[in-house]
Amino acid sequence: MNLALSYELSMDEFRRAVLAMTRRPRRVLWTATAVTFVVGALLLALDATILGSVFLAGAVFYVFLLTVRTGANVRKQAARVCRPTRVTLTETHCTFENDLERGEITWAAIVRAEETSACFLLYRAPRMANIVPKRAFTPDQLAAFSAFLAARAADSAHGRPAATGPRATGQRTRRIV
Secondary structure, eight states, rough: OEEEEEEEOOHHHHHOOOHHHHHHHHHHHHHHHHHHHHHHHHHHHTTTTHHHHHHHHHHHHHHHHIIHHHHHHHHHHHHHHEEEEEEEEESSSSEEOSSSEEEEEEGGGGEEEESSSSEEEEETTEEEEEEEEEEGSSSHHHHHHHHHHHHHHHHHHTSSSOOOEEEESSSSSSEOO
C-alpha cells in the first residue's frame, strides 16, 4: 500500500471530527450538568437558596464549557488544521504535511483508529488524532486502505502485535484498534 492523498479540511469537517474525538468526555460533562441542575433545583425547592444557586451556577458553567468554549477552541485550532494537506500512507508509516508542519508517524505509534461516516481518525494519544477525510480517497484507494486496516485488525485478533483492529463504538463510528 502506497497511497498519496491531498485535501483541505473544511471547518465543518474539523468540527465534526473534534466532536467525535471528544464524545466520551462530553457525555460525562453533559451528565454532570444534568445532575448538577437537578440537585440545584431540588435544593431551591427545599429552601436551600444559596446552595441551590451554587449548583445551578455550576450547571450553567458546564453548559458554557460544552458550547461556547468548545466552539472557540475549534475555531482557534482550525487556522492550523484546515490547510491544504498532503498525506502519504504506506505499510510502515503515515506522513502528514502542510505549509506549516510535517510529521511522520509509524503505525506502531497509532494507539487507536476510528472510522466515522466522513473520515478516519488516527489517534496518536487518547484525544489527539490526525483527521483523514474519506473524500480524499479514490474508490480504489479507499478499498486498499480499508483492506490494510482489516489486515491489521486480523493480526491484532490473532495475538500478533498490530496498531489497529475493529471495535464497534456506535452506529456512525467504527473504532479500529
